[in-house]
Amino acid sequence: MKLNAYTMMIVLSLGLAAGCAPGDSGEGTPNEAISSQTNSAIEDGASEDIADHIHNDSSETQLDSEIESLGCVRASSSQKSAVNLGNTKKDEFLQKCAQETNNSFYCAQLVRPNPKSSSTFRCTYGSSQTHSLVHPDENTWKYPIEAVKVLQDLSAKxxxxxxxxxxxxxxxxxxxxxxxxxxxxxxxxxxxRFGSEGEANKAFRELCKMRAKKRIRAIGHYGSASLHIGVGDRLANTWGKRCN
Structure with a gap:
């Protein structure tokens, strides 16, 4: 099979192998990551995470199909078990989110993986897996719920x-x-994802103010309508664009 330059770029950037491999040990448990967080700020631009959103821009659909055709890493049984455990808590999470955000409709969006990456989700977990993701550690729930409150404040502006x-x-x-x-x-x-890149720029300026007040820790800007809002990210930085 001949790979064009675009496909080769994808393979190299994602580190994928042709064909699905069994399991992936990840990089430690969520509790280990959360407990390692500190309040010390890291300089803006100290870490570049552009790859984190390479699949979310205009080439997303094409990239997703490339991944599926080339193969992906299959989830191990323990990794599937963690996902299934989280899904047993879905109603509990949604109830907690609703209670703390005055029944925000954003709560339901939190548990729905990116619809444009649905084929990659199927490749990872199999076609019978419910397209839903809830972190099984309830100690992490405060982060997305706070993110909903952040969005409510942005919307109010x-x-x-x-x-x-x-x-x-x-x-x-x-x-x-x-x-x-x-x-x-x-x-x-x-x-x-915001209504436009211009709206994302407005949001970025407001998020920078929140970051200065330590309400959030990280912001990612990708020169598009999308932003990363890191409420509890271990790295307290920005990337793609700096706060003034």
């Missing part, structure tokens, strides 16, 4: 928000969509 499209992305699903290891696998952040 007239900033147009489209939807949340990522919260928890466990391994190896996170790897298969090209995600950075230190963010979404720990359930500490969300990805949000």
């Amino acid at each position: 007239g900033i147009k928000i489209s939807h949340i499209y990522n919260w928890w992305r466990p391994e190896p699903y996170n790897k298969n969509v090209g995600g950075a290891k230190g963010r979404h696998p720990y359930g500490t952040s969300v990805d949000v």
Whole structure:
């Protein structure tokens, strides 16, 4: 099979092998990641996580089909068990989120993996797996719920928000969509698409103010309508664009 330059770029950037491999040990448990967080700020631009959203821009559909055709890392039985455990708590999470956010409709979006990466989700977990992700560690739930409150405050300022499209992305699903290891696998952040790039720029300025007040820790800007909001990210930084 001949691979064009675009496909080769994808393979190299995502580190995928042709064919599905069994299991992926990940990089430690969520509790280990969360307990290692500190309050010390890291300089803006100290860490670049552009790869974390390579699949979310205009080439997303094409990239997703390339991943499926080339193969992906299959989730191990223990990794599937963690996903299934989280899904048993879905109603509990949604109830908690609703109670703390005045029944925000964003709560339902948190547990729905990116619809545009659905084929990668199937490749990772199999076609019978429910397309839903809830972090099984209830200690992480405060992060996405706070992110919903952040969005509510942005909306109150007239900033147009489209939807949340990522919260928890466990391994190896996170790897298969090209995600950075230190963010979404720990359930500490969300990805949000705004009404336009201009609206995302407005949101970025407001998020920078929140970051200065230590309400959030990280912000990712990708030169598009999408932003990463790291409420509890271990790295307290920005990337793609700096706060003034």
